[in-house]
Amino acid sequence: MPSDVIEVRSLVKQYGDFVAVRGLSFTVAPGEVLGLVGPNGAGKTSTLHSLAGIIRPTSGDIRIAGHDIVSDPVPAKRSLAFVPDEPQLFEYMTVDDHLTFIARLYGVPDAADRVEPLLRELELADKRSALPAELSRGMRQKLAIACAFLHQPAALLLDEPLTGLDPLGIRRMKAAILARAHAGTAVILSSHLLHLVEELCTRILIIQGGQCMVLGTIAEIAASRPDLEGRGLEELFLAITGQDTPDASGAGIAGR
């Protein structure tokens, strides 16, 4: 068992002439929650899609649980789960059908024992026979997350996982993510909700223009910028990405 579940080395993703990710390197250990943040167009989705095996990196190495996602994709994918920002569900499959399908796809022999507590945890127990069209946006998101949790992956990639959830749902989802991390899952969480990232993540990776701006705990990041000592993640983020101008703070608009 490797010490780091997710290993990324010199990741580059290029679309034609446009370079979305430029030589990104980082690792995520079991039980760690890495927050992936950056402004729009920073390369977060390209990074997550490369990690999930959705797109092929232009160069660099990605290893999930010791397996290369490009040369050895099946074992690598068996060890990971990806929850996209917009849940993709099959329109004629009920909640139960989705979980049955995922259980077989990932070979979960004790699926029957896992499904019931999972549905209760995500408040989907009374929706088992519902089709995606009959679920609210938040419920659809929960179903996508249930599918991701079912096979207890070693690596969990979450792209804006709390979109569409109500306050209670957000609280429960945060607890669910932390529970997986405490059980040893390596989690990458991408979100624009910086207070959420601050609350859940053990380390932060801020990227901009496809490049790593900073990587470390909030304390480590703050230590690298003495002028920002004692500030929260939001201020750190805006300062590091060069967006902390007076206009960006909203003061300009408010004053008009």
Added chain:
Amino acid sequence: MSASVRSTSGTATRPGAVSALTFLVLRSGRNRVRVQLARLKNVRYVLGLLFLVAYFAMVLRPDRLVGVARRTPDGMPSALLGANALAISALALTILIGYWWTFGTKLSVVALTRAESRQLLPSPLSRNQLILFKLAKASLATLLSALILSIVSRRASGVLPFPLRIISYFVMFGTFQLHQLGATLTRSGGKPVGEKLGRRGWIIGGIAIAVIVFALAASVVPAWPSVSTAPQAGIALDRVREALYSMPAILIVAPARAVVAPLGATSIDEWLRAIPVAIAIWLLHIPWILVNRTPFEEAAVAAGERREAIRTAMRAQRASGGRGIGALIAARAALGKKTYVARRTWLPLPPTGPAWMAVTWKNFIPTIRQLRWATLAIAAGGALLIAAVAGYTVYENTGSIPRAVMFSRNGLAGMALILAVAWTLIGPLYTRNDFRSDLPYIRLLRTFPVDSGSLVGAQIASSTLLIFGFQLICLLVALVLPMQDASPVGSSIPGFGQRLVIFFALLLALGTLDILSVTVRNAIALFFPGWVKLGGEGGGFEAIGQNLLGTFGSLLLLILLLIIPAALAGGVLYTLHELPTVVTGRVAIGLIAFVGSIGVELWFLFKWLGTIYDNIDASEILEPA
């Protein structure tokens, strides 16, 4: 500022609406073409374009659009549709119209896209303008179909020049497309399209079926003795045509015949007489649709509200102890909305085993959920009715019940056999629960822990098994039902042993063709995901030309794929022909070589298509709405 621009900010004026919608269509079309052409940066699409050009050059020969055409034996230019073909086409279309009145359709032609419903419904456009806009858009696809069919049929007739053929096809497809829409809207009688109509649906459908069956039976049954005793097939068809054109059948066949008649014209003068009638029928459909537009509006506007109301009712049902699918049904019933309900899945999937089987299982679910048992039952009932009528006429002629039963059973077996064989061509076109439906989910598929070759196999197996399953049932009917007796017809029926051999040979042949045909269609989708139509529906009447083109292309590729197995099997048979083995042994070895080589071919093909799948840029494909 121009008048059209002013109108978008003030009250809606007709020129403003028209120019805005025209701008939308033209600009979207231009940008779509640009995007499609931009795909030519990818070598796959360049190869596709080259194949398309070669295909047109070799098969369709545009340079011969006005070239030598088919002529009658006496040297006269022949019509596109002969008199009998015209009558049979009119009959087939009348039956199709009866189907639309009985079951309705999905109305994909006028269904608003998500962007249209969000942007156009709240805009200052009248409903009539919106419907006319959708119809005009659909007409573009119909025009393309007419163009393709005019090219394909260029040598079938020397009567109609190319432009007249396009007009004839366009009016015909346009009329039936509008009739499909009008029938569905009228059936719904003000209810949102898609909702079950209950008694109203059954009454309208029952009347439609009763009128068609009564009119046809009243004309064809009395004529059947002369048809069945005709010395030649051509004479039998002449007599069928005469029966269809006699009272009362002519009353229901005449409208469809009038619309198809321009294609059956034997001279320009005849065409000039036929086309105004066809155009008039076509144009009369437009006010009919506009008068019945309420259900269309309802379907688009009220969908969101309805869904929310059902959710609320379901919450209430569940709070009071209702669970599962029962709560959904109860909630809908409480709202008086007996809409589509998900059936329970009876197909089990154990949690362990090959992962690719999960993909095939997943692809079966939509079919199970959407299967319309009533349609199947009515189709089977219709076949039984036809066989019973045929048997009755035999009884009238011979007075022998056993002979009538034999005739009916053999007739049913014959229909089942024809359907099984025809399904090899039609099935892959409409059974799309493979990559054609799944590629919009590529971002999700890519995360599955299944190697790409197996995923390709699983997708192709999904459609193939469904097509083959249906054919298997038809072939079993054709195997079991036939009866022999001493009459000339009865003695020509092969015995059970011979039928068994034919049964297995057809199973093998049709199964092979099915898998190759589905593979070819999936290969096209994988090679050109940005160019082909993806999603569960393959297009309706408006896409008939494009579908035909796709079918021809698939057949061409199919023939290429069959060359090596056929050559190998032929070589084996030739090599063994002098050996002292029995014929069946040689044939069996030849078949093994044939099937084995196809298996090897498919194995390589799946692996290769797997690499194509791996290399698809996900941005080529639009995500599901």
